[in-house]
Amino acid sequence: MIPFASFVSDRVPPSAAESEALEAICKQYGADVFASTYYSTCAGTPSVQLVYDMIAEVMAYDLIHRDWQEKDIAMLYGRAHICISHQTRDDLLRFYPEISPDRVTVAHCGIETDVFRPRPAAEVDMFRRVHDLSGSYLMVVGARMHEGGYKNGAHLVEALSGMAPRKDLTVLFVGGEQEIPKIRMGGRKVEARRVVLSDDDLARAYCGAEALVYPSLYEGFGMPVAEAMACGCPVITTNLGSLAEVAGDAALLVSGTDIDEMRTALCAVREPEVRARALVAGPERARAFRWDAMADHVADRIEQLAEETRAGQHRAFLSEWAELRHLQSEVDF
Structure with missing residues (x-):
């Protein structure tokens, strides 16, 4: 030094x-x-x-x-x-x-592969208990808007607002802006909370999530996408900037501007075959990043x-x- x-x-x-x-x-x-x-x-x-x-x-x-x-x-x-x-x-x-x-x-x-990897069910269950997550949850990691709004977090909020309500859903905002948006589905309030997590807990959160939603309009790399894939978490991201380059064929790619397209992706990540594929394709793709x-x-x-x-x-x-x-x-x- x-x-x-x-x-x-x-x-x-x-x-x-x-x-x-x-x-x-x-x-x-x-x-x-x-x-x-x-x-x-x-x-x-x-x-x-x-x-x-x-x-x-x-x-x-x-x-x-x-x-x-x-x-x-x-x-x-x-x-x-x-x-x-x-x-x-x-x-x-x-x-x-x-x-x-x-x-x-x-x-x-x-990627820190000793941290970001599929975790045993017991670890994921422990994370859920600590954070009182009994139902399904979507993850948003990092800044949601940033200067000029290019992180595009409002796209997810708008997409959810026009979908049928789900009483068991939580949107988990990891880091990012202190103030979190109010979210509604079909007129019903959706629980949303902001947390700050260690890397180990972030990996456990990915492993239990319904999906990471990362609708950014531009990234130079997109670390949350790579780390979520390494954990076997389904990922919804855009085909803009470097995100398609990082995701390969292991994520659901959307335009970041079409609300119906995002809603289709949010439904797709709940399908068992999509989740099963993410558990295999995600870690395989993530191994390219060393x-x-x-x-x-x-x-x-x-x-x-x-x-x-x-x-x-x-x-x-x-x-x-x-x-x-x-x-x-x-x-x-």
Whole structure:
């Protein structure tokens, strides 16, 4: 571990001075490459840039905010880019045509398979007792709307409102916004509650759920989908962003805009054959997502960039960039 002062603040956005501080650390330790896991950059040491999504660009956020400007800088500074899905790669190249496609690779995220796996019935029953879940429940995991509403949680609420009432149904919101929506089916109130769960309890919840409903309009990967599938939980998600890429043929895919389509899927996950298939197809699909494979890919790209740098391949670009970043640091704020 290298000690480094945190620049995280609600009041102070990222700055060029942060890049110079990171560069000083890289020089002190003789680093050949900086692996940027968010939007941090150095001021001369070449960067392997991990790219998670292009949500801000796809959803047309106001990119004048300094955080998004630093993302722009990070994308352009990176000498190699690793995207967590093919969809993210496609979107990166669409918004940054100046980046050479042969410098952009894909490494899917992994799943903690020792945690997210089918659990014994006794564990699921214990989870139900602790959370007083005697009947069926649907799961919604993470943010439900987020900026611009792209998480699309309202789609589920609207779909349920036009369905026949079910007195035994609970909608379980895991994490996400503090305030949960009021849900009705056929005019009758549906119990809804918000919980915060450990990873182990999240896996148990997946194993007992009627389905995970994840109607997002865009994702760079979609971790809840992969984790739910690993547990054998039926999944309803969209064919948008990377979600179809992650789900493969192990989930029910919907458009995210057609209410009747969502209602059909909500009925389908109750069918025994659909549930039986999810228990087999989900874990099988989820085995494709391994952290060791991602780590190996990142290590290979770091070594490749280090070799290029030692050969002087990026010298002119890095020298000019360092000068420009220094000039920016002198006028920031």
